Amino acid sequence: MLGWLLRLLLLFLLVRAVMLVVGGLFRGLIESARVPTDDRAPGGGASGGPVARSQGTLVQDPVCGTYVLQERALSARAAGGGTAYFCSERCRSAYDAQAARPN
Structure with missing residues (x-):
């Protein structure tokens, strides 16, 4: 009887761990989809202005166009x-x- 209870507890913990990992992956995918990836980003793009985010402000690199915190x-x-x-x-x-190059 005690063996079955231990197996059931182990199964519960395993399922819980898998759910936490999968949930974290989905949250990461959803959050990465919110980051502007092109020049049509609001406030960014051609003007190079900052893009506000809840975790910080994104600014655009004028050379390569990458957004950086x-x-x-x-x-x-x-x-x-x-x-x-x-x-x-x-x-x-x-x-x-x-x-530095002369025009």
């Missing part, structure tokens, strides 16, 4: 007095090299 992005002063945000050192260097 503002607190994780690399920043540099733009020639117009604004701040440009970059996803990597490579994009920031490319931006600096382009700005």
Whole structure:
């Protein structure tokens, strides 16, 4: 009798663990679908403005167009007095090299 109770408890714990994993995967998929992935994102795109999210503010890299959380992005002063945000050192260097080129 005790063996069956232990097996039933183990089965319950196993099912519960599987449900937690599957639920986490679905929540991750749903959350990733909310992140803007193209230039038609509200507030972003051609203007490069920030996109508000509940977890932080997304900013668009002017070189490659990738959206990055503002607190994780690399920043540099733009020639117009604004701040440009970059996803990597490579994009920031490319931006600096382009700005240093004479017109």
